């Protein structure tokens with residue numbers, strides 16, 4: 001049995017950034033001056049990407065995060081709203097929006113600069129409880145915009161589906177892994193984070209070890225090799241990678257989580273959720289800034305029929 005009640009609303013807590021992207025014939029060497037193609041500014045960040053994907057698939061997503069009152073913040077909000085994300089809980093704080101600068105090489109490989117600013121927009125107040133109480137699916141990319149893990153645990157105990165996407169950088173910053181694993185009904189992570197959380201290299205071993213620590217479902221994404229899933233009911237599913245002409249793999253994992261949750265919210269089987277999220281995540285690598293259009297998503301939207 002799928003341990004999450006089908007729902008059409010997803011509440012997301014996670015980062016929002018404005019990513020400036022350029023394409024280069026190669027990544028620059030020290031001291032080199034290199035002409036690049038300017039690709040534009042894209043709203044990214046783990047929370048924003050997952051919320052956008054869920055919303056573009058016909059669900060309703062409500063995003064909690066922060067942007068500054070600067071031009072970058074206005075651009076992010078405009079792009080999120082264009083994708084149908086509810087931004088009324090995005091904190092517009094004094095200070096700068098988080099920005100990144102990405103240089104994409106010809107094979108989709110990239111180098112990224114994360115722009116640190118002394119006046120980075122923070123999060124002044126979060127009316128978490130009332131809002132989340134009315135929803136039954138919550139997704140968190142742990143970071144500055146996260147609710148405390150104890151709050152997530154409480155939601156899970158009240159039957160709200162809770163999920164998190166855990167990345168190595170969060171482990172570097174000392175994420176309280178045991179708490180997150182026991183507070184989440186669904187855990188998404190990549191191979192590297194799975195290995196670090198379990199101390200194991202073997203994929204099946206990682207799935208088993210993570211499942212034993214609390215979640216009902218663990219999904220490990222494997223880049224071009226697809227994704228694998230383990231569920232407490234004994235299901236083990238492996239979806240091979242989809243051949244894609246990769247131009248930019250930024251945000252593929254975030255879109256994967258958004259798409260998986262959309263399929264789950266539409267009442268699909270775990271097998272169908274994994275297949276759909278694997279296909280959609282591969283598709284996001286073929287466009288810049290993980291910005292899929294409704295044209296790309298039309299067949300999936302019709303299949304999920306969440307807006308009916």
Ligand SMILES: Nc1ncnc2c1ncn2[C@@H]1O[C@H](COP(=O)(O)OP(=O)(O)O)[C@@H](O)[C@H]1O
Nearest residue numbers: 221222223224226227242244252253278281282
């Ligand atoms: N090169 C690729 N070719 C096809 N699909 C990809 C590729 N890279 C990523 N994906 C898809 O995106 C998902 C997430 O990618 P992954 O690299 O594991 O996570 P992250 O983006 O968080 O680093 C994969 O499980 C797969 O479905």
Ligand SMILES: [Mg+2]
Nearest residue numbers: 167190253254
């Ligand atoms: Mg990821």
